[in-house]
Amino acid sequence: MIGxxxxxxxxxxxxxxxxxxxxxxxxxWGNTGLFNGGVVAFFGAGAYGTLILGGPPQExxxxxxxxxxxxxxxxxxxxxxxxAWIVGLLTLRLRHDYLAIATFGVAVAFENLMRNAEWLAGGxxxxxxxxxxxxEAIGDGFLYNLVFFVAVLLILxxxxxxxxxxxxxxFGRLLRAIREDEEAAQSLGKSPSRVRLTAFVTGSxxxxxxxxxxxxxxxxxxxxxxxxxxxFQVWAMLIVGGAGNNRGxxxxxxxxxxxxxISGWALSRFAPVEAQLYTGSVQFILIGAVIVGMLVxxxxxxxxxxxxxxxxxxxxxxxxxx
Amino acid sequence: xLILGQPWMTNVVLEARELTAGYVPDxxxxxxxxxxxxxxxxxxxxxxxxxGKSTLIKAIAGLVPISAGTVNFEGTDITGLRxxxxxxxxxxYVPQNNNIFRSLTIRQNLDLALRRGSANGVAVLDHxxxxxxxxxxxxxxxxxxxxxxxxxxxxxxxALAAEPRLILMDExxxxxxxxxxQEVLEHARVLATSGVSILLVEQNVNQAMRxxxxxxxxxxxxxxxxxxxxxLRNDSVVGEIYLGGRRLRSS
Ligand SMILES: Nc1ncnc2c1ncn2[C@@H]1O[C@H](COP(=O)(O)OP(=O)(O)OP(=O)(O)O)[C@@H](O)[C@H]1O
Ligand SMILES: [Mg+2]
Numbered sequence: 001m002i003g004x005x006x007x008x009x010x011x012x013x014x015x016x017x018x019x020x021x022x023x024x025x026x027x028x029w030g031n032t033g034l035f036n037g038g039v040v041a042f043f044g045a046g047a048y049g050t051l052i053l054g055g056p057p058q059e060x061x062x063x064x065x066x067x068x069x070x071x072x073x074x075x076x077x078x079x080x081x082x083x084a085w086i087v088g089l090l091t092l093r094l095r096h097d098y099l100a101i102a103t104f105g106v107a108v109a110f111e112n113l114m115r116n117a118e119w120l121a122g123g124x125x126x127x128x129x130x131x132x133x134x135x136e137a138i139g140d141g142f143l144y145n146l147v148f149f150v151a152v153l154l155i156l157x158x159x160x161x162x163x164x165x166x167x168x169x170x171f172g173r174l175l176r177a178i179r180e181d182e183e184a185a186q187s188l189g190k191s192p193s194r195v196r197l198t199a200f201v202t203g204s205x206x207x208x209x210x211x212x213x214x215x216x217x218x219x220x221x222x223x224x225x226x227x228x229x230x231x232f233q234v235w236a237m238l239i240v241g242g243a244g245n246n247r248g249x250x251x252x253x254x255x256x257x258x259x260x261x262i263s264g265w266a267l268s269r270f271a272p273v274e275a276q277l278y279t280g281s282v283q284f285i286l287i288g289a290v291i292v293g294m295l296v297x298x299x300x301x302x303x304x305x306x307x308x309x310x311x312x313x314x315x316x317x318x319x320x321x322x
Numbered sequence: 323x324l325i326l327g328q329p330w331m332t333n334v335v336l337e338a339r340e341l342t343a344g345y346v347p348d349x350x351x352x353x354x355x356x357x358x359x360x361x362x363x364x365x366x367x368x369x370x371x372x373x374g375k376s377t378l379i380k381a382i383a384g385l386v387p388i389s390a391g392t393v394n395f396e397g398t399d400i401t402g403l404r405x406x407x408x409x410x411x412x413x414x415y416v417p418q419n420n421n422i423f424r425s426l427t428i429r430q431n432l433d434l435a436l437r438r439g440s441a442n443g444v445a446v447l448d449h450x451x452x453x454x455x456x457x458x459x460x461x462x463x464x465x466x467x468x469x470x471x472x473x474x475x476x477x478x479x480x481a482l483a484a485e486p487r488l489i490l491m492d493e494x495x496x497x498x499x500x501x502x503x504q505e506v507l508e509h510a511r512v513l514a515t516s517g518v519s520i521l522l523v524e525q526n527v528n529q530a531m532r533x534x535x536x537x538x539x540x541x542x543x544x545x546x547x548x549x550x551x552x553x554l555r556n557d558s559v560v561g562e563i564y565l566g567g568r569r570l571r572s573s
Contacts, residue, residue, distance in 0.1 A: 170434075173433070173434060177423045177426060180424065181423065183385055183405070185434075187383060187408060187414070187417065188434060188484070189410060189437070189484065191406040
């Protein structure tokens with residue numbers, strides 16, 4: 001019983017962390033139309049940043065600053081934000097597809113840097129030795145995981161509320177206006193590139209937060225955690241849940257993470273032994289198929305964006321708005 | 323070169339000189355176009371489809387790159403100005419299409435257009451709603467639900483929200499009924515009388531000629547002829563060549 005419960009807590013923690021990353025992507029893609037092809041780099045920057053800033057000093061490595069946990073987590077988010085700011089500054093003025101290519105390149109470079117820079121990130125071994133916050137007070141085991149899950153859930157809710165407010169704020173309106181017609185917004189004195197940069201950095205900081213929590217959860221991060229797979233999964237979650245809708249983003253995260261977990265379990269259980277090696281690849285194909293299927297049959301996602309544009313003035317049904 | 327008595331010290335608000343501009347390099351659409359807009363006047367630009375009227379407005383607004391020539395606004399060189407800096411110079415631009423944000427409410431559209439940090443935002447809004455009562459009633463509706471004419475009024479109200487000294491209007495009557503067109507143009511007249519200068523592109527030549535002060539005719543990216551609107555309207559040669567003569571005189 002406790003085994004099942006413990007597993008559920010484990011599952012829900014991971015799903016909630018991923019949901020935070022999906023919310024970050026939703027601000028970028030769903031609300032602003034920015035294609036981030038390197039989600040994992042910003043997630044990874046948060047994870048590595050948090051562990052390096054908050055971890056103990058280690059021989060042959062910079063870092064190990066042993067900052068108090070909130071500072072370490074904020075520091076990880078800041079690392080993600082600075083990275084996004086530099087990439088955004090260089091690419092956001094250009095055509096939109098350049099951002100996709102640039103972010104993809106950043107993610108590849110990030111993984112390679114982490115794999116090779118032993119002095120910075122421990123190379124292939126990763127960053128170890130991180131002491132999880134309050135571990136001494138709460139102890140290891142189920143109770144710790146439960147408390148950690150509740151904390152992650154609260155952070156997820158806070159992120160959700162923050163983004164909902166942001167979208168309803170004048171800044172959110174500006175995002176919508178720019179997405180609808182860039183030239184018209186410009187002629188009203190708005191600077192689309194500045195607004196986009198703000199949204200891009202904010203979304204990336206949120207991904208950094210998710211990464212920081214992920215690193216904390218495992219008290220360990222290695223280059224295996226920053227593979228392109230993650231970018232792919234986060235995108236699948238957003239597309240299936242419904243780009244532009246924060247509830248859809250969270251829903252998609254739980255759904256896809258559930259499907260990923262179950263398919264992994266089913267494949268390891270029922271697939272012939274000689275196919276076991278390829279479980280990961282089969283999962284990829286399944287996720288890819290889900291994305292393609294969604295885009296073909298329900299491109300707006302399961303919970304679509306609520307963008308009410310009524311055509312006829314006399315139609316009171318459409319007046320709910322906002 | 324600002325000498326007392328230069329035109330812009332008195333009443334030239336905007337002067338575009340010998341503009342060469344186009345969407346792609348080495349393919350100029352405008353080939354040396356010059357126009358002037360006077361303070362408190364409506365300056366009309368007409369010409370056949372594809373003449374380059376919208377391109378001229380966009381070049382002034384910084385949306386189309388200018389490869390030669392200058393644009394001067396109230397004595398300041400604004401050639402190739404970034405579009406998002408227009409408003410702070412006191413210029414508003416009402417695009418030909420898509421000039422409102424359909425997914426936002428009317429109120430939100432206007433809020434967006436208000437100058438940031440403007441202390442008297444509420445007063446400006448009140449004033450606009452007094453001018454456009456139809457918009458006041460529908461403040462909370464999505465702009466996408468407005469009729470064509472109401473949308474144009476909203477676009478004009480948005481331009482006014484920034485309290486500009488010059489408005490660039492690109493075919494504000496596009497797709498409107500003759501009556502709505504008349505309303506929009508008469509509103510432009512009221513604005514001009516209140517001191518706002520207007521550079522207006524219009525297809526409804528007859529109505530626009532009557533309401534404007536000065537008129538430029540463009541064709542194939544060049545100036546053809548210009549003069550006081552009344553003179554051009556009654557000039558039979560101009561009428562025959564550029565305005566579809568008989569139609570003009572019969573109405
Ligand atoms: N975005 C664009 N890219 C490339 N060429 C363009 C673009 N917009 C317009 N053109 C070209 O520039 C020329 C002038 O177009 P413009 O829109 O300025 O004409 P116009 O006088 O405003 O016509 P209309 O009365 O139809 O609005 C046309 O030949 C058109 O094909
Ligand atoms: Mg035009």
